[in-house]
Amino acid sequence: MELFLGVLILACMLSFVSADFQGDALFALKNSLHASANQLTDWNPNQVNPCTWSNVMCDPSNNVISVTLSSMNFPGTLSPKIGVLKTLSSLTLKGNGITGEIPKELGNLSSLTSLDLENNRLTGEIPSSLGNLKKLQFLTLSKNNLTGIIPQSISDLPKLINLLLDSNDLSGQVPDHLFRIPIYNFTGNRLSCGENFPHHCVSNGNDSGSLQKPKVGIIVGIVGGFIILLIFGGLLFFLCKGRHKGYKREVFVDVAGEVDRRIAFGQLRRFAWRELQLATDNFSEKNILGQGGFGKVYKGVLSDNTKVAVKRLTDFESPGGDAAFQREVEMISVAVHRNLLRLIGFCTTPTERLLVYPFMQNLSVAYRLRELKPGEPVIDWPTRKRIALGAARGLEYLHEHCNPKIIHRDVKAANVLLDEDFEAVVGDFGLAKLVDVRRTNVTTQVRGTMGHIAPEYLSTGKSSERTDVFGYGIMLLELVTGQRAIDFSRLEEEDDVLLLDHVKKLEREKKLDAIVDRNLHENYNIQEVEAMIQVALLCTQASPEDRPAMSEVVRMLEGEGLAERWEEWQHVEVTRRQEYERLQRRFDWGEDSLYNQDAIELSGGR
Incomplete structure (x- = not known):
């Protein structure tokens, strides 16, 4: 070996x-x-x-x-x-x-x-x-x-x-x-x-x-026929490989659910290491656009002045080597949808794996919510609604229209990018597969960001498309509130460090105005805010079986079936809360009993 x-x-x-x-x-x-x-x-x-x-x-x-x-x-x-x-x-x-x-x-x-x-x-x-x-x-x-x-x-x-x-x-x-x-x-x-x-x-x-x-x-007849065969073979070669820059191949794919919208894409480009070194100024820290569990992302400019984002993976351990990585990259590149980030190409060396994407002019949703520089505009409520629907459609495509299905495993505001028209573009999909597909036990590597990770994924290490649904629900709460999934500053006022718990509490108390991002300055529709929060809470239920599929999420965001699903959820949630309160009363020995060592010892093992 x-x-x-x-x-x-x-x-x-x-x-x-x-x-x-x-x-x-x-x-x-x-x-x-x-x-x-x-x-x-x-x-x-x-x-x-x-x-x-x-x-x-x-x-x-x-x-x-x-x-x-x-x-x-x-x-x-x-x-x-x-x-x-x-x-x-x-x-x-x-x-x-x-x-x-x-x-x-x-x-x-x-x-x-x-x-x-x-x-x-x-x-x-x-x-x-x-x-x-x-x-x-x-x-x-x-x-x-x-x-x-x-x-x-x-x-x-x-x-x-x-x-x-x-x-x-x-x-x-x-x-x-x-x-x-x-x-x-x-x-x-x-x-x-x-x-x-x-x-x-x-x-x-x-x-x-x-x-x-x-x-x-x-x-001459024989040679002429031979030359024709050569030309025909060359054309087939171009169609299959698309290596020649002067011959641009365009394949049009009908996107499910998108009437009269077609997307063009060409052959993946294999970059040389030196090209990407030069494009990113030798991966200079000043060109870092973001950093996550899979590696750092650098802004780059190619020799033809095309702006790109270069993802430098940090954890791949690839016994299959270059060929295995390339196969996985090519499989992921087939997932083409207006709300998915298009892969331009890749680069491999014995010690490096890099992915090259188009540069997104408006960066990420997380940046637009929480990292704006002075003078930069806040994304308004209609744009946030459009982002929510676009991201949902992108995930629906990964789950239900790709064969095999692709599970993102790190859905969050930082991984939803925004193009020049503020259209949502889901990025980093398939990276977990690129990394973990070559490991003998994929369940040992939990990928994602705390606060966005579904509870069953944390406890078992096994992910599914419903894991993505949970992360998407948290992303919706980020869109509504502008806050992070985990915020320790809330400890000063309450016990709800998790954004999900914080929103659940305010929703029960009917304090929706306290939930909405203050940067919107009340320029929003409260009914639409309520609907988005309801979709988010349905997506973040503890049991993965209870969460909706992304296709259902898309329909609810479009105004179909939300009321019925929400009413059903409320009945279940009330029952669960009553059971929780009943158990809490059963084990409640009074305010002073927590400090009564005799009472604890007498309680025995349970």
Whole structure:
């Protein structure tokens, strides 16, 4: 097992080293080509994962497999550093003004199947190192200023089916083996095609090539079909993986209960560690947006000036490694709803797990209730109602429309975020699963925030969707009161440290005005306040079986079925309170008996 983990960690480390050297090699190519200020602007040396760059394709393992830079009028040269891209299968640089020689280092591209440098200003000889490209099928060096002979090593390429060297200044004898290639063109040079093929310097039927027409027609048909298959396969690859930045995939998902609203989302992006380091100023303390049981959240700015929130997980212990984490992340990313925080991407290293989300302009409900800076507006009552309903819909989607269902396990005002329109967006869902799914005993890890945790979760460690319902009820009380779930300052006036107990007491005493957040300055509807408190108390019942499902919560907030459910709850609550008072009288020995040691001892064991 230790050997397996060691190999896995080494593989992960190598994958990140790979991203670094690939990005460095491509950026060196950009510099050597003398790209202008408005060309390849997203080829950023600080963003070392090139799989997000334009004109670059990668495989699912983030290995660069294709670079296409056609007709961009580059005046520079080819960097020899490109020779380190051992996974590159296609390199296309035709139609530019590239000068200088073809680097011999191109012979190191052991996976290359297609090399196209047509219509540039390349000089010097064709490097014999190209004969090392045993997988090469297409070699196009037409319309340059190449000199010297055709290297014998080229004729030894076992898979070459298309060789175009026309319109250069090549000289000498064409190796006989090259005439066996299905498609070739050596015209426009000072080449001798040999005694057996004095005029056959081209295989397309020109210059007395009539004998080759039938063969060429068949071959061209085969090659054409092959190319079509390649193109079709490439399109399928894009649809499945969405790695290429220039090809934006949008999938529209109908959201349950949301008529005529559709949400677009694309492929998850895999970030390099260095990208997120730079985006967050090396995870500077000044960029911390929040902190919780799963880790810290940092504000970040990507190289394209996109603002993001970066969640740095602190507790994952992942024997499944990078692959297991990625599977869980991708599963959670499928949960798409207007009231759920969209996951942009993630980053993994042998020692780090990070999640990247859009930056929410209005931060969290907790911030808007209790952490406002001077001059910032308080969220009004209509907005609070909209937040309550939006959060309920998001949780309903997680519980009842995801397969398998997703349990949040830390529902609170701090985890309900607000976009630019103050629309509620539930965040951090699925994090408990990401952390605990890899533990042998998930019940040993109680996740959440004191004051928001359901009693059965605290006592057994087992959570369900009704655990989330309890946390949601506490969040409703936060919305109404503006107070924290636990507030020790209340000890000075009463015994109710818990917000839930405090609200229950005031509700029984019919002191609703004392419950409402004073920052609202009485700008609220008391009937609507009463209804929200009733929903909150129904959600926070001690027994999980008695709590409503989130779909029922949504209906009650919309005005359907609350009165009946509340009346039923009141009957149960009165019965429970009477039973509690009866038991309290049974064990009440009087005010002084608490200090009467004899009375305690005489009472015996109970």
